[in-house]
Amino acid sequence: MTDTIIHIFLLLTLPPLLLGVINKTKALFAGRKGPPVLQLYYDIIKLMRKGMVLSRTTTWVFIAGPVVTLAAVVLAGMLIPIGQFDAPIAFAGDLIFFAYLFGLARFFTTAAALDTGSSFEGMGAAREVTFACLSEPALFFALLVLAKISGSLKLTTMLHSSTSAFSVAMAAPLVLVSIGLFIVLLTETCRIPVDDPNTHLELTMIHEVMVLDHSGPLFGIILYSAAMKLFVLGTVLLHIITPFQMNRMWLNWPLFIVEILGLAIVIGVVESVMARLRMRHIPYLLVSALLFCGFSFILLMRYYK
């Protein structure tokens, strides 16, 4: 019970910190001081108190976009285990629920973008749904690998398997899967090299350009759910790349917080040392993520045969 409460608490409060850490890392690399680590919290609180400016073109879909997205991401966060603890909601087959919740979020985010009738937001929506067509199969290949290793269709068991059921033969597949999942993470959360969260050059963006017309509380919800999506996908990735465990069970919570902040720093470093890819090269990157996950599945099949 305590673990569930801590899980929900972390899920709801920690995500904005990750973006603060990423931005701080990028600032350090650029030789700047950078915004405070807690800046996103201030932004969200400020936005929630503001009024909204709505376009005359929009309908209820425009409001449904951020609302459904946040609800879906929160629920997806309840389905994954954090650190060495079990997920609050766990049952066989929950991996499909996890993946499809993101699909639902995508449907409404992109529909809300098209609701404004602006060509820029249309471009962003088109890119979002297109790149998902490649990142989704990659995610499923990764889930297949984990399901095969653990012999279970429950996310908690699957994600803990890299700790509990590890053997040397699984090392190579897991390395490939973690590379693939990292690319999927960068795509889904719209980080460099796929998308640049800082730019406002509308012609070249994906996520930021879809939410140009959102303002006030709705924009606050969007920022918050984007951060939470990063947190949820990052947690999934951490299970594979850091299968560490403390002797005392409660120490696993601080360990997890250190790990996820470390991941944020890694993302910050990647963003600092890489340039954004050209839009038409992004599918190649995603196909390579698909290949990483696919080959890791094939390697695993070789092992189990």
Next chain:
Amino acid sequence: MFSDLIIIAIILAAASGLPGLCLPRRTVWGQRIAAAMMSSSSILGLVGASLVLGVGQSRVLSFPWPAMGNSIIGIDGLSAFFLVPIFFMGGLGSIYGIGYWPQLRHPRTGRKLQLFWGLLTAGMMLLVISKHAIAFLLGWEVMALSAFFLVATEDHKAQCRQASWIYIIATHIGTLTLFALFVLWRWATGSYDLKPVAGDVIGIGVLNVLFFLSLIAFGLKAGVMPFHFWLPGAHASAPSHVSAMLSGIVLKMGIYGLVRFLSLLPDPPSMWGGLILLLGAISGLLGVVFAIGQHDLKRLLAYHSVENIGIILMGLGLAMLGRSAGQPEWIVLGMAGCLLHTWNHSIFKSLLFLSAGSGVHSVRTRHIDSLGGLAKTMPWTAAMFVIGAVAICGLPPLNGFVSELFVYLGLLGTMKSDGVMGSAVVIVVPVLAMIGALAVACFVKVFGAVFLGTPRTLAATCAHESPMTMRVPMIVLAASCAIIGLAPVLLIPILDNVIAGWMIEPNSSIMSIGSVAPLKMISFIWAALIIVVLLLAAVVKLRNRVVSRVGTWDCGYAYSTSRIQYTASSFAQIIVTMFRWVLRPRMHLPHIEGLFPKPAQMSSHVDDLILDRTITPASDKFAKWFGWFHRFQQGITQQYVLYILITVILMMSTMIPFREFIARLFAR
């Protein structure tokens, strides 16, 4: 009792168009009587079918039919399961027709439409309950021919006529294959009765031929990928409620035929299941990819039927593999996915066609890029369309998710078995994920371009909400999507009953679908999702201080018009380019030259892979070859008399005793 109800329902449906024929053209009563008869038929039929499904009874009625032996009509779980969507849509569609195709506005075609609508539903009902090959064929042909007349409702348009000709050719190729199938069946089993045969009666070679014949015949009707070529044109040209019926229900008769026929054949080799699974994956992927390239709203929806038939076949293929491998869990999950997706697709595809039809009815164009902004003028239609779109993408919390979950779980479950088969089957999982993501892309495109943004044409600006007779059927369908999506537990007894009847292997232990799929969790999680959404919406509503309503910001561009909106074609362009190896889009790029170029336009079109790129060029070639024979056919009577003379001389020449002649020649 229930069989009487169903037979009365069939007679009512078949006769529903007749009163209208006796009444004058310019009266609304014929149509109202037809709708009333269809509605009462569907209520009676639904009561009868639910008795069969709920109680688990089945009954066989025997009628004397001198030439054919006894014709047998039997109603079991599988028949009742496929009867439900026919009754459901038969009634709802005829009510929708009152608003969509009013007799007063269409005096020439209205009565024809009502007559064949009734006959179509009656034909399908007959085919579903027949247990005799000839009765089956009778129902099949009534269905196929009425569907032809329904597609050709607007036969003054050349496009409609062409689509209906292609349809009738395709459906008769299917019927001919069915003839071959049943003749072979009669030869192998000794009777026309459609009863399961024992394992050693038929040799494996004949079994394989039977399987391939049924795959072709029923695959043509279901619109499986290489055989789908007749489908987009026919479904786009028909009136919208007919399209809903054709896409939602008539295609399912192909699935019914396949499911029923496969249940009769014993000991399936694993090749059958593998082939069905492969065809399903190909149909699913290519169906949705071709849908994305379309500009015609109803053609796009028609291609999505190909995609969903693919998902249904994936379930069926998995169940067949389960029968070959003796894995009851594969059978239960695969079959549950196949059956439930059949229901689901008939619900949400009908909903989508009806709501698309509502838009088409009001704006009078099917071209996606001429619509736009309809959510403002037609809020009900837009809400219904978005429900259908979320459902067809397999997204929670609606019904599409439940059946796709069954297929996913079944496919993932194959990993537990050791051996090559499991790991080969499981590769389909990422394909299914890709189909889901592409479907989201496609429906965001359609929903965004048709209902969101600003109207692109004057006609779209003047759109108006549809009448109550059109809205009520849509609301009923949308409610069914939500009920199945949120409370799939209700379906456990129905699915268990049908699956148990389908499995003919006696040794397979029967599992309940409730024990292999987390159905209770579905209700719980989606209830939680809806509560969180409502809470958040309440928060936004509380904080809802709308400072001002202004024009779309558009990065500061002050005079934004509807023409600078992102079009559906641009939205799909990246995906179309990604799949250009199979779509092969035709692009007409604008030619711009000089300092003051003339107005230019560009257009792109995605042709059908089979019809436009294979069959039409091939038949043009054949036509050219046969054109050589034109030199004999000049239309001159004297020439034809000459041909007769030559023929007669040639025939007489066979009487000349050549052999004797030659013998004498050399004897000398």
